[in-house]
Amino acid sequence: MEPTEAISSSQTGAKICANCGGTVATGDRGRTNPSYIFALGQITTRFPSLGLEKEFAQAAGRADVEGQTDRQVFQSVLLEQSNRYLARQLCWIFSIEGLETYLLLPRDSADTDQLLDTIRGEPRTGDLDMVIGMRGPIAPPETCNGLQIPIVFFDQIYSFDRDSLLRSIPRPETIPADQEDQFRLAAGELFDRILQLADNAGAADEHRALNYLAVRYPVIYTQASDAFGRNCSLTGVDVRLSRLSGTRKIVDVIFSYTHRTTDVTEKFFVRVDVTEEFPFLVTKLSPYYER
Incomplete structure (x- = not known):
């Protein structure tokens, strides 16, 4: 603060x-x-x-x-x-x-x-x-x-x-109560990964978007838990300027998960508007396909 x-x-x-x-x-x-x-x-x-x-x-x-x-x-x-x-x-x-x-x-x-x-x-x-x-x-x-x-x-x-932040993340209905601890572990790993990204001083647009998602958009933690449950590893967190950017600055935050056995990678992304001091969500998390 x-x-x-x-x-x-x-x-x-x-x-x-x-x-x-x-x-x-x-x-x-x-x-x-x-x-x-x-x-x-x-x-x-x-x-x-x-x-x-x-x-x-x-x-x-x-x-x-x-x-x-x-x-x-x-x-x-x-x-x-x-x-x-x-x-x-x-x-x-x-x-x-x-x-x-x-x-x-x-x-x-x-x-x-x-x-x-x-x-x-x-x-x-x-x-x-x-x-x-x-x-x-x-x-x-x-x-x-x-x-x-x-x-x-x-x-x-x-x-x-x-710990308080991780406990405050609502457990999705799709995750059984007996798997809540594992869900918190998955959320914690993703949160730590965001914090430890190189040079994340919260000033660059990509880092502002990531930090915003880390504390304001719990869906990314649900996705991480789901991916780990399907035997996937978090292999990348990337931020790119969105094709929707025009008069406003919008970025795509892309999370990559690779299956530990098949080596197949799947990606999910969310769009964040970082034009002004307070970032906000533009589109919800959804599958990402390379063009």
């Missing part, structure tokens, strides 16, 4: 972008060739200065946090309404596959709550955050202790964990 005082509000975010050679200013949805983000990863924080770190320590010293772990203290202090000024000045860093990828900044300062919702007092290895927004300029060196990565002005952040 705000860095230093230099960019701690939507107004200053716009000021930074005003000097970045045409990169989007906060709230500007009408620029030419915008770069949208639909990414899955983890949000972490960093103190941009020693002064802010000491200020946080003083706030923690005033709080009733006896017996809590350091992570729980961090969560408790920042969730306190009187300490929101600290949250607005933290560096909120979005990492993908362990690499620091984006610096997050809300379009509206009121959206700080979305960042606070990503703080977990008891983090788990499967924790994930989904960020939807627009990519801005590279952060100036003074923003976050010299960390120079692209800024993302986000509109939405969702926080969840991998």
Whole structure:
């Protein structure tokens, strides 16, 4: 699912972008060739200065946090309404596959709550955050202790964990109840495959489409489970520009399954519109035939 005082509000975010050679200013949805983000990863924080770190320590010293772990203290202090000024000045860093990828900044300062919702007092290895927004300029060196990565002005952040997502996928009526565990395993394998695709930073159209399907279209998991049940392996996930693309940008996401015995490959595809910030489904999953 705000860095230093230099960019701690939507107004200053716009000021930074005003000097970045045409990169989007906060709230500007009408620029030419915008770069949208639909990414899955983890949000972490960093103190941009020693002064802010000491200020946080003083706030923690005033709080009733006896017996809590350091992570729980961090969560408790920042969730306190009187300490929101600290949250607005933290560096909120979005990492993908362990690499620091984006610096997050809300379009509206009121959206700080979305960042606070990503703080977990008891983090788990499967924790994930989904960020939807627009990519801005590279952060100036003074923003976050010299960390120079692209800024993302986000509109939405969702926080969840991998197991909860898989449990939320409805089991199709065609799959018996005694095979539900196998269905979840199949869904998990496909989900992991999408996340681990090379360079999936959620910025390219093909990756935005895949990430959208991974969290918004459970039918792809049903198909994967069905294919595994027919002794097929997932041998490819490809994204191609659709023949339907014209004034809008539409991609075909193609899933290939190869029978483990006969080596026959069958393909299924779904069309996704990635023209704007929020992707959406154009056509449902159906067999794909090469032309």
